[in-house]
Amino acid sequence: MDGELFPRERAEIAPGAVHLPDWLGPRAQRELLAACREWARPPAGLRTVHTPGGGTMSARQVCLGLHWYPYGYARTAVDGDGAPVKPMPRWLAELGRRAVSEAYGTPPEQMEEYDIALINFYAGDSRMGMHRDAEEKSRAPVVSLSLGDSCLFRFGTTSSRGRPFRDVPLRSGDLFVFGGPSRRAYHGVPKVLPGTAPPGLGLDGRLNITLRVGGLGP
Template identity: 55%
Template structure:
C-alpha cells in the first residue's frame, strides 16, 4: 500500500473545535487492504488482548503497534519481554494524510506518529467514555473506521456526561481530534452488526485504528 491509495474524496465536517469527521475517506479497495493488514497485525507478537481496566474487562479486543499499551501506560516491551516493533510506516503516512484531509494541511513540524491501537468490536462490544491521556504529546489523534458502522459519542474535556455529540461512523470514515478537543471524552456506545461492506473483506465486526504521537523516547 502506498500514498497514492489514500485520496481525500469527501468534505470534512467539524463536530467540535479541532474535531473533524471526514465521511467516506477510504474507498472499498483501500479499506480491504487495511482490513488485511489489521488481521496480520492482530496475529503478530502482541496478539489481541481484552485488557482489564478500572471499569472491568474490556469487551473490545486490542493490539498495539509501535508501543505496547496496557492500562494506563505505554511500554517499550511486549508481555514476553521482547521489544515492540516500530510503528508500520503505512500508518505514519496514513495519519499525516488524515491530518491533511481533516485540517487542510499537515502542521509544521509534522507530528511524530509512533503508536497505533487497533481495536476490534465483535457482537455487543462497546467502549466507555474515556480520554486519550496516556500520551505525553498533544498531537491530534487520527482514527479510521473499518467494517460495521457505529455510534461514536464525542464529548467535552471536563466530564464523561453531556454535552456530547453522537456521530455515525461507517467503514472508511476518518475522525481526527486535536487542538481544543484533544482531551475530549469519547466512546462507542453501540455498533450496528451486519452493516460492513462485504467488498472490504470484513463481513461482520468493526476494526478501529487510532494513530497517536506518544511523545515518549526509547532507552
C-alpha cells in the same frame, strides 16, 4: 452509501474535531484490513484488556510502536504474552499525517511523526466507555479510522464523561480527527451496528485504527 438521499459531508463536530466520511476507498479499506489481520497474529497479537479495577474491555486490542495498557505505555506486551511490540510501519505513520493534513489543511511536513497505533476489534455486542486519550505527552491530533460495521461514536467535552456530547455515526472508511481544544475530549462507542459492513470487505465486526504521537522519548 450508494443511493442515499443526502450524501454525507465533512463536518466539524467540536473545535478541532473533524469527521471526513468515506475517506478510505474500498481498495484502501481492504489493504488496511489485511494489514490488521497480520498485526493481530501472535506474538504481541490481539489481546483482551483488563482494567486495574478488575473489569474487562469488550473490545480486543493490538498495538504497534508502543504497547498501551491501563494506563501507560511499554515496549513489550506487558499485559499479554510479554513479547516485544510490533513496529509502527512507515506507511501507516504517513497515512496519519495525510489524514491530519486533509482534516486541518496543515502541510504534512509541519507535523510530528505518528509512532503509535491502537487497533481495537469490536464484535457486535462490544462497547467502549467514555474515556480520554491522555497517556501521551504530545498534543498532536488523534487520527481514528473505521473499518467494517458502523457504530455510534460519542464525542464529548474535556471536562466530563457526561453531557453535553454528540453521537456521530461512523461507517467503514470514515476518518475522525480530534486535536487542538478537543485533544483530551472524552469519547466512546456506545453501540455497534452488526451486519452493516460493506459486503465486499469480508469483515464481521468493526475495527478502529487509532494513530497517535506519543512524545515519550526513546
